[in-house]
Amino acid sequence: xxxxxxxxxxxxxxxxxxxxxxxxxxxxxxxxxxNHKGAVVSAVLLAVMVLFVILSxxxxxxxxxxxxxxxxxxxxxxxxxxxxxxxxxxxxxIGRDIYSRLIHGLRVSLVIGLAAAxxxxxxxxxxxxxxxxxxxxxDDILMRITDVFLAFPFLVALLVTRSLLVGxxxxxxxxxxxxxxxxxxxxxxxFGWMGVxxxxxxxxxxxxxxxxxxxxxxxxxxxxxxxxxxxxxxxxGPILVALTTAVAGAIVGEATLSFFGYGPQPGxxxxxxxxxxxxxxxxxxxxxxxxxxxxxxxLVLVTLCIxxxxxxxxxxTDPKLDIGGH
Amino acid sequence: xxxxxxxxxxxxxxxxxxxxxxxxxxxxLGTDPLASYLRINQRASPKKIQQYIEFNGLYEGxxxxxxxxxxxxxxxxxxxxxxxIKGTREVWPDFKxxxxxxxxxxxIATILGVSIGLSLGVFVALRPGSLRDSSVNxxxxxxxxxxxxxxxxxxxxxxxVYWSRWFGESLFPTSGIYPPGHQGFDLVLMLKHLVLPVxxxxxxxxxxxxxxMRATLLEVLNSDYMRTARSKxxxxxxxxxxxxxxxxxxxxxxxxxxxIGAILGGLIITxxxxxxxxxxxxxxxxxxxxxxxxxxPWMFFFTVLVILFNLLADVSYAWLDxxxxxx
Numbered sequence: 001x002x003x004x005x006x007x008x009x010x011x012x013x014x015x016x017x018x019x020x021x022x023x024x025x026x027x028x029x030x031x032x033x034x035n036h037k038g039a040v041v042s043a044v045l046l047a048v049m050v051l052f053v054i055l056s057x058x059x060x061x062x063x064x065x066x067x068x069x070x071x072x073x074x075x076x077x078x079x080x081x082x083x084x085x086x087x088x089x090x091x092x093x094i095g096r097d098i099y100s101r102l103i104h105g106l107r108v109s110l111v112i113g114l115a116a117a118x119x120x121x122x123x124x125x126x127x128x129x130x131x132x133x134x135x136x137x138x139d140d141i142l143m144r145i146t147d148v149f150l151a152f153p154f155l156v157a158l159l160v161t162r163s164l165l166v167g168x169x170x171x172x173x174x175x176x177x178x179x180x181x182x183x184x185x186x187x188x189x190x191f192g193w194m195g196v197x198x199x200x201x202x203x204x205x206x207x208x209x210x211x212x213x214x215x216x217x218x219x220x221x222x223x224x225x226x227x228x229x230x231x232x233x234x235x236x237g238p239i240l241v242a243l244t245t246a247v248a249g250a251i252v253g254e255a256t257l258s259f260f261g262y263g264p265q266p267g268x269x270x271x272x273x274x275x276x277x278x279x280x281x282x283x284x285x286x287x288x289x290x291x292x293x294x295x296x297x298x299l300v301l302v303t304l305c306i307x308x309x310x311x312x313x314x315x316x317t318d319p320k321l322d323i324g325g326h
Numbered sequence: 327x328x329x330x331x332x333x334x335x336x337x338x339x340x341x342x343x344x345x346x347x348x349x350x351x352x353x354x355l356g357t358d359p360l361a362s363y364l365r366i367n368q369r370a371s372p373k374k375i376q377q378y379i380e381f382n383g384l385y386e387g388x389x390x391x392x393x394x395x396x397x398x399x400x401x402x403x404x405x406x407x408x409x410x411i412k413g414t415r416e417v418w419p420d421f422k423x424x425x426x427x428x429x430x431x432x433x434i435a436t437i438l439g440v441s442i443g444l445s446l447g448v449f450v451a452l453r454p455g456s457l458r459d460s461s462v463n464x465x466x467x468x469x470x471x472x473x474x475x476x477x478x479x480x481x482x483x484x485x486x487v488y489w490s491r492w493f494g495e496s497l498f499p500t501s502g503i504y505p506p507g508h509q510g511f512d513l514v515l516m517l518k519h520l521v522l523p524v525x526x527x528x529x530x531x532x533x534x535x536x537x538x539m540r541a542t543l544l545e546v547l548n549s550d551y552m553r554t555a556r557s558k559x560x561x562x563x564x565x566x567x568x569x570x571x572x573x574x575x576x577x578x579x580x581x582x583x584x585x586i587g588a589i590l591g592g593l594i595i596t597x598x599x600x601x602x603x604x605x606x607x608x609x610x611x612x613x614x615x616x617x618x619x620x621x622x623p624w625m626f627f628f629t630v631l632v633i634l635f636n637l638l639a640d641v642s643y644a645w646l647d648x649x650x651x652x653x
Contacts, residue, residue: 038464148345152632153591156625159613160349163356252473256595259475260610277476284479287487296476304471311467 029237029316039312042305049302053107060100061088064271067095083290090290092279098290101271102298108266109273109302112181112254116188117246123189124196125239129227131197132204139201146194154191155256162187162262179265181272184257188250196242203235237317244310248303255299273299330644334637342633349625350395353618359384362616363411381408382618398622408619410612417620421608421627427503428604432593435524439531440582446532447539448571454544462536469533474592478526478599485522498522501601523600530592538581543574576646583639587632 023031034040052059062068068087071078078095081087089098131139149157165171165187166178176182207213208231216226232239251273257263258274259281266272276295283291353359363378364370370378378384383397401407407417446466450459482500490496498521499505508515546552547570555569556562594606601607605624612620 038467147636148348152628153587153594155591155594156609156628160352160356163613164352167356167358248471255473256475259595260598277479280479284483284487287483287491289483289488292479292483296479300468300472300476303473304468307467307471 033312033316036308036312036315038308039315042308042312045301046305046309049106049305050110052103053110056103056107060103062097062100064101064104064269065096066100067091068097069095071095080286080288080291089294090288092291093282098276098294101276102273102294105271105273105276105295106298106302108181108264108270109251109254112185112188112264112272113247113251113306115185116192116250116253117243119185120189120192120246121196121239121243124193124242125200125232127193128197128200129204129231132201133208133223133227133231142197142201146198149191149194154253155260158187158191158253158257159262161190181264181266184254184264185250188253192246192250196239196246199238199242200232200235203238204231207231207234237313240317241310241314244306244313248306248310251299251306252303273302327645331641334640338633338637342630345629345633346399346626347392347395349629350398350622351391353621353625354384354391354394357613357616357618357621359411359616359618362618366411366615378408378411384618402623402626407623410620411617412615417623420620421605421623424603424605424608427602428593428597428606431520431523431597431602431604432527432589434520435527436531436589438524439528440535442528443532443535444539444578446536448543450536451540451543451547452566459540463540466533466536469529470537472529474526474530474595475599477529478522478596481522481525482599503602519602523596523602526596526599527589527592531589534585534588535578538578539574542577543570546570546574549573576643579646580639580643583635583642586635590628 067078068081068091069076069078078091079093081091081095083090087097087099089102091097092101127142131142162178165175165183175186204227208226213226213230216230221229254263254272255274255277258272259278261278263274263278264272266275273295277299280292280295283289359382360375360379364375367374381401383394383401385391385394385397405418409415410417410420446462450456450462453459485498486496486500499519500522503516503519504512505515552565552569555565560568590606593604594609596602597604597606598610608620609624611617612624
């Protein structure tokens with residue numbers, strides 16, 4: 001790794017030597033990312049999966065609720081078929097193709113993951129910046145609230161907040177019905193921002209006394225400009241990593257909620273990874289293994305890929321991690 | 327040191343009161359105890375309903391919440407707990423039963439998980455970049471990415487459903503702590519029922535601690551005082567045990583204390599999948615019916631536990647790390 005940033009000492013022309021070695025931070029991070037094999041493989045895998053989802057009219061062989069062939073009385077049965085050529089991953093209790101449903105479900109799960117992660121990061125960065133820069137009472141209150149929330153078991157805090165949101169009628173136009181996808185996203189944003197806020201606050205606290213911030217302030221930069229132009233770009237690495245893990249967290253969170261029957265019911269025309277995994281509970285005892293293996297496998301694969309990408313980003317953006325390791 | 331502990335303990339009391347009050351308000355607003363009571367007991371007489379409101383302190387209005395909270399707290403602390411709304415059961419015996427089941431499961435899983443995780447972490451940190459390092463690290467990463475209910479489902483499928491198809495009978499039971507209808511105590515049977523749930527919880531604990539121990543030990547091994555210790559001529563073994571491990575364990579202990587919430591969160595899921603009658607199932611059942619008299623003791627218990635363990639983390643950190651000054 002060190003040889004990448006080492007200046008090439010050329011005797012005849014100093015400026016040329018420097019020009020050859022000036023790698024932008026972005027390029028350097030990219031090179032480091034490529035060194036993490038797991039992260040590269042994961043990025044490719046995830047890209048393939050996303051392509052499958054985007055091209056779902058081409059890749060999905062059947063509609064969400066379409067059975068592989070219409071069930072006819074006294075005809076061949078279409079339910080609980082083992083994997084075969086007309087249904088690569090088998091069919092479920094009413095003859096729907098698991099392979100196609102996984103693609104449709106992954107789309108909803110990815111939307112939940114991305115939306116929850118992006119919104120909670122935006123809220124977290126805003127609150128964390130204000131807390132880190134202003135300090136004082138606001139900072140104290142914020143840290144105590146996050147302490148309490150982060151200490152409680154995830155599911156307990158989620159369920160209690162969920163019932164709080166359900167109880168308030170005037171919130172329904174904003175957060176949607178408890179069974180909607182939007183509601184779950186709102187729920188995850190309510191929890192997700194706190195971790196990011198703590199992280200950003202810590203970053204800003206450690207950066208704001210540095211000389212370059214002082215220099216910017218001396219030049220008359222406003223607080224907003226200092227945060228946006230100097231502090232946040234310097235902590236973009238950890239924020240990106242947190243964003244990535246938040247995507248995986250929201251996807252698993254949706255699956256967990258669905259598993260206990262408190263998840264989104266994305267409607268007749270849709271399904272989600274969580275719903276597919278939770279419906280495998282019933283398939284367990286009769287031994288319909290394909291209804292368990294494929295949804296669970298895809299869920300693990302997606303979270304694993306996203307987590308690996310996060311790990312690669314950490315390696316790529318954290319200058320302290322240069323030695324040893326992967 | 328003692329002053330620090332006493333001051334923190336002193337502050338813990340108002341924190342507990344404030345947090346439990348907020349939890350009380352959240353539960354009352356969220357689950358609407360009266361509505362769920364009427365839903366379960368549809369033919370309750372007005373007198374019974376009045377009694378329920380009176381006994382639980384479910385007064386109306388903003389002031390009613392404060393009054394109701396203290397009414398509830400008084401009853402809770404004096405051991406005069408209101409009965410559950412479903413079947414008017416006494417709450418404490420059920421709670422105690424669940425608590426001991428959970429303690430058994432989490433105790434075994436945590437001890438196993440932490441010891442295996444820490445040893446693995448040390449084992450791989452000594453050879454960073456080697457094959458065993460990367461394979462263990464990747465395995466831990468995979469372990470972290472598998473949600474507990476997925477690993478529970480897969481284990482159930484393998485060791486119960488398919489095992490019984492291949493070999494006639496299932497290797498491990500998949501639910502409860504005893505087979506239905508079992509009476510009395512049977513250690514072997516109990517342990518058999520514990521194997522799968524303990525595995526599920528332990529996977530997560532092992533993964534977390536392996537990674538954490540590896541990271542902290544690597545950091546310590548690269549520090550200046552390790553060089554100093556070696557240059558003094560101390561044996562490598564002594565350097566490792568007295569200097570490296572002791573310092574690497576400081577942050578691990580702190581994480582262990584704070585992590586209690588995460589471990590219990592994993593327990594709720596695991597217990598539910600295995601129908602294990604512990605505190606997690608107790609909570610989910612109570613939440614499902616909106617059983618206020620069962621929910622509040624549970625939440626109170628957890629709040630106290632979490633605050634206590636946070637306190638423990640701070641104190642142990644201050645005690646273990648001489649660099650920390652107690653202001």
